[in-house]
Amino acid sequence: QxxxxxxxxxxxxxxxxxxxxxxxxxxxxxxxxxxxxxxxxxxxxxxxxxxxxxxxxxxxxxxxxxxxxxxxxxPPALTYLYSVNLTFAEPISIGAVPYGTRDLLTISGGNVVGPKITGKIGTGLDWGLTDRQGIFSPDALYSLHTNDNATILVFEKGHAPHVHILFETASPKYAWLNNIVAYATGGPNDVGIGLDVWQVCLTFFFFFF
Structure with a gap:
């Protein structure tokens, strides 16, 4: 499809x-x-x-x-897309909920550098959950603004340090992002959270002739 x-x-x-x-x-x-x-x-x-x-x-x-x-x-192949550093404002604690502790994290910015995408992070939210074992599961939505003036929505979910990413954009140049799944791994760094992002490539390859 x-x-x-x-x-x-x-x-x-x-x-x-x-x-x-x-x-x-x-x-x-x-x-x-x-x-x-x-x-x-x-x-x-x-x-x-x-x-x-x-x-x-x-x-x-x-x-x-x-x-x-x-x-x-x-096994599926991985193609490196970019690395991202996310910065955050002060978290808002929601407190203890049935499955752990939830915080509302405002994504305030960051930068993106890589062979496929380079740009800046706009704003967004992460309403992730820290479970009773202390493992954080992100659930984030934020904007990525490329150096060539495209805007891309980034959807992140996962179970740290593993993150599943989907994209959405109206940019013709980056329309291919709408049809891929990405995998990221990383963790806290000096500015916030750092992630390395990889496209998960299909096992089947198609050639039209």
């Missing part, structure tokens, strides 16, 4: 310009050439609905009762 839907004019998949196009799917060190037929309405956003023969050509095994992997699947 991530690849198919942007090529659907006026929401009508019957007019999608990828239909009948040839693509190449790769996994497990193998490739198979396919023809795009239609939109899989029950698939996940990152899924491909393949014929059994195409699935087996990519190194997987299918029988009538079960679907089993012929080999251990390749």
């Amino acid at each position: 991530i690849i198919f839907d942007p090529h659907t004019p006026n929401g009508n998949p019957n007019n999608n310009d990828l239909c009948n196009r040839r693509i190449r799917a790769s996994a497990n060190g193998r490739s198979v050439d396919l023809t795009v037929v239609d939109r899989c309405v029950i698939c996940g956003a990152n899924d491909l609905d393949l014929s059994q023969s195409a699935f087996e050509a990519l190194g997987y095994h299918v029988d009538q009762a079960t679907t089993a992997l012929a080999a251990e699947p390749a």
Whole structure:
């Protein structure tokens, strides 16, 4: 759906310009050439609905009762996006809640430097929870303003030191961020919180021809 839907004019998949196009799917060190037929309405956003023969050509095994992997699947790859330092105003303590202690943290600024994105952090909020074991789980929303004048919303959730990130932007240049998942890890530093952010890349790769 991530690849198919942007090529659907006026929401009508019957007019999608990828239909009948040839693509190449790769996994497990193998490739198979396919023809795009239609939109899989029950698939996940990152899924491909393949014929059994195409699935087996990519190194997987299918029988009538079960679907089993012929080999251990390749782990997802990571592409480094940027590093960010977040600064905070004085926290507002909400206090003890059923699952721990919650504080309202106002994100007051910060900077972003990396090969994919460089800029400044605007404002935002983190209403994360510290559980009874002392582990902080962020739940944040803030704005990122790039050096080339794009504005990106950043959504963070996780279980420190591991953070799951989604993005939202209207910028054509950074529209690719709307369709990815990012992983970040980090922790407190001299100015606030520092995170290194990586794009989680799909196992399948597609080539149009």
